[in-house]
Amino acid sequence: MVNVVRQDDGIAIVKINRPEAKNALNMQVRQELANIFKTLSFEHDIRSIVLTGNENCFVAGADVREFAHASSTEMYLRHTEYLWESISRCPKPVIAAVNGFALGGGCELAMHCDIIIAGDNARFGQPEVKLGLMPGAGGTQRLIRAVGKFQAMRMVLTGCFVSASEALQMGLVSEVVPASQTLDKAIQIATEIAAFSPLTVAQIKEIMLAGADLPLENALILERKAFQLLFDSHDQKEGAQAFLEKRTAHFKGH
Structure with missing residues (x-):
């Protein structure tokens, strides 16, 4: 479900590949991402990482089917915070290449990265409120630090979607490019960084x-x-x- 390509120039491209579910984050994807980032963190030859989905969707959110009927104790015992930590604590720069939906856990995943390159078809949002929930992987905390109180409150309390251009204006993304160029631009930036110490x-x-x-x-x-x-x-x-x-x-x- 998660593929890794290691390039000779010190770049690793990590691709979430679950198109039948719009790359929704289930436990398998989370665990694979965690293991991959733990490994890449200690690979001397890897100097920067690009994280992406596909041309139509970055990550559309968490897999609702996995938690629709879960109890509080069951959610606690999953300890997904440890899986997220392997990304947030990765010492290598991580560049997100985002096309299509980056919603809920997908928006949170992008915010775990250091630079976000968005295609002009990208849509960001924290729509958990529509499910009677709230963000649980940094969507209230990282978002408010990225865009400020008033935009963060609007996104989290209404569950609205934000276009790529609006996300750039808010400070949620680093750059917006044509959707066909998103991955190439992210790799270009990763390559520039990989050439430094x-x-x-x-x-x-x-x-x-x-x-x-x-x-x-x-x-x-x-x-x-x-x-x-x-x-x-x-x-x-x-x-x-x-x-x-x-x-x-x-x-x-x-």
Whole structure:
């Protein structure tokens, strides 16, 4: 249900392939995603990851059939939060390539990524309220941090769908491209990032995410220490020397 293609340029493309259910997230898909991201996190040759669905649908939501009659205890014992963590804690940059629906768990999945490239046919939403539910994988918390209180409240309380252009205006996505170019654009960005020092990229991602919820002064201290730490790396010396010699740097990740 989830396929992985590892490219020679350090890019891994993770594709959710459950078209008969509009790529709905069932437990098998969640577990496969978790295992894949855990593995990719420790693969030295992989420097950035693209997560996508198909040309018509990213992920249309969770598979309702799996929880329609579940009890609170059953939902608790599934501990799906551990499955999500393997994505949110992945040290490699993750770029979502979103075409079609990214609803409910699909919108939450996209928000677990670091950059979201949306095709002009993309639609985002948190429609759980229509099922007598609320988002349970970050849809209330990541969304409000991404777009602010008033847009987040509108989306979560009404369950409305947001077009790609509106999502860009709100700050929910990074860029909108023609639907036929979504995956190519995401791979292009992943390739650009993969050419940089993986050590530096990992530090940037870690510090930006860790500092986002800290008081500014504490976050600046965190940033400064990480900045200083990089001066002990081979990649920093290589990057500086390559700049002075007007050549392309060759980063090794240490």
